[in-house]
Amino acid sequence: MKKTLYLMRHGETIFNVLGKIQGWCDSPLTPEGIKQAKIAGKYFRDHKITFDAAYSSTSERASDTLELVTQNMMPYTRLKGLREHGFGRFEGESEDLNPIPPYGDFFVPYGGEGEIEVRKRISSTIVEIMKKEDHNQVLMVSHGGACINLMREWQDYAKLNHKGRLPNCSILVYEFDSVDETLTLQDIVHHDFSMLDE
Amino acid sequence: MKKILYVLRHGQTMFNLQKKIQGWCDSPLSPLGIAQAEVARDYFLSQGITFDAAYSSTSERASDTLEIATNYSMPYIRLKGLKEWNFGRFEGESEGLNPQLPYRDFFVRYGGEDEREVQQRVTKTIEEIMRKDGHQSVLVATHGAAGTKFYQSYEAYAVVKKVGSFKNCSIMKYDYDSETEIFTLVEIVEHDFSSLTQ
Numbered sequence: 531m532k533k534t535l536y537l538m539r540h541g542e543t544i545f546n547v548l549g550k551i552q553g554w555c556d557s558p559l560t561p562e563g564i565k566q567a568k569i570a571g572k573y574f575r576d577h578k579i580t581f582d583a584a585y586s587s588t589s590e591r592a593s594d595t596l597e598l599v600t601q602n603m604m605p606y607t608r609l610k611g612l613r614e615h616g617f618g619r620f621e622g623e624s625e626d627l628n629p630i631p632p633y634g635d636f637f638v639p640y641g642g643e644g645e646i647e648v649r650k651r652i653s654s655t656i657v658e659i660m661k662k663e664d665h666n667q668v669l670m671v672s673h674g675g676a677c678i679n680l681m682r683e684w685q686d687y688a689k690l691n692h693k694g695r696l697p698n699c700s701i702l703v704y705e706f707d708s709v710d711e712t713l714t715l716q717d718i719v720h721h722d723f724s725m726l727d728e
Numbered sequence: 729m730k731k732i733l734y735v736l737r738h739g740q741t742m743f744n745l746q747k748k749i750q751g752w753c754d755s756p757l758s759p760l761g762i763a764q765a766e767v768a769r770d771y772f773l774s775q776g777i778t779f780d781a782a783y784s785s786t787s788e789r790a791s792d793t794l795e796i797a798t799n800y801s802m803p804y805i806r807l808k809g810l811k812e813w814n815f816g817r818f819e820g821e822s823e824g825l826n827p828q829l830p831y832r833d834f835f836v837r838y839g840g841e842d843e844r845e846v847q848q849r850v851t852k853t854i855e856e857i858m859r860k861d862g863h864q865s866v867l868v869a870t871h872g873a874a875g876t877k878f879y880q881s882y883e884a885y886a887v888v889k890k891v892g893s894f895k896n897c898s899i900m901k902y903d904y905d906s907e908t909e910i911f912t913l914v915e916i917v918e919h920d921f922s923s924l925t926q
Contacts, residue, residue, distance in 0.1 A: 544752075544753070544817075544819060545753065545819075545820065548817065548820070550820050554742075554755065554756045555742070555743065555753065555754060555755040555756070555820070556753060556754035556755070556787070556788060557752065557753040557754070557819055557820070558752045558753075558814075588788050588791070588792075589754075589788060590754060590786050590787060590788060593786070593806075594786075608791075616756075619742075619746065621742060621743075621755055622743060622746070622748050622753070622755065622820040
């Protein structure tokens with residue numbers, strides 16, 4: 531059976547604007563980030579996409595984004611498995627201190643996660659959710675690095691390639707095959723936020 | 729009618745350890761912070777204290793503390809009204825940059841909250857919680873400054889006076905009279921964490 535996963539990145543946050551490293555640490559959505567989430571919500575409504583279940587990372591920026599997208603009209607589950615890459619003692623520091631990607635095990639000596647570890651965590655969390663009954667159309671709100679890592683894990687199956695960072699509130703559309711338990715990237719929806727600049 | 733309110737501060741976090749300003753931003757509980765929350769859990773268990781309802785700030789450090797303190801045994805509601813003081817662009821910066829107490833409106837020019845605003849927000853939120861039916865014994869997980877501002881709102885009625893800061897996982901026990909809507913601080917539980925290691 532084929533199921534559909536809509537996996538989103540959260541909206542812009544204060545730490546995004548301040549250029550601070552944000553993995554397991556968190557900061558509030560900016561007014562811009564709130565508008566981005568509402569635009570993503572409008573995309574789903576305009577396309578008559580509804581969800582059987584919704585999940586977010588336990589980080590408030592992801593939970594808040596989900597509530598804005600669904601207009602707080604449905605219950606959802608917060609999961610640590612959907613969190614961003616943990617950056618250890620680099621959390622909250624300047625993004626200028628980041629190494630050049632791929633990060634590999636750079637953050638491990640600082641108490642953070644290794645890249646493969648993140649990849650396996652995010653992928654197994656998502657596959658476990660998608661295996662559940664009555665989960666034919668599922669919304670998940672996660673993070674930029676986490677989404678990129680999921681794409682890497684399943685890149686051999688993907689119908690398209692993505693290069694660079696994932697913009698705030700972009701939506702990855704995956705097909706989940708419940709027999710093979712595979713995830714196939716079908717589409718990436720980027721929104722036009724240009725009207726927000728006015 | 730008399731009701732009981734337990735106000736709990738979250739456990740130690742990574743940003744507490746790194747001396748980073750943490751209001752509306754967030755970081756994970758440290759291993760010590762998790763152990764502190766377990767001590768609070770054991771306190772409630774040993775005293776036979778149960779709750780009809782539980783509330784936490786939307787910050788993950790508070791939600792995680794509540795989940796541990798209730799032994800993952802009950803549903804709870806996350807409320808933005810229980811969040812810590814918003815320190816605006818000072819979020820995540822060194823605590824060395826904090827001005828001298830009292831902060832008053834210092835953070836307003838940086839996009840943060842005014843002292844009175846924080847106090848009114850937290851106090852109003854807790855008052856509304858305690859007015860609800862069936863809330864005879866309630867747990868609220870919040871933050872150091874937020875808890876202190878609530879304390880100050882009803883300090884005149886306090887049987888026990890608070891000295892110093894509202895420490896990690898300390899518990900303020902209040903009697904609430906639903907006729908007069910007055911909160912009386914009757915006990916402050918400060919745990920002995922000396923056996924815990926960082």
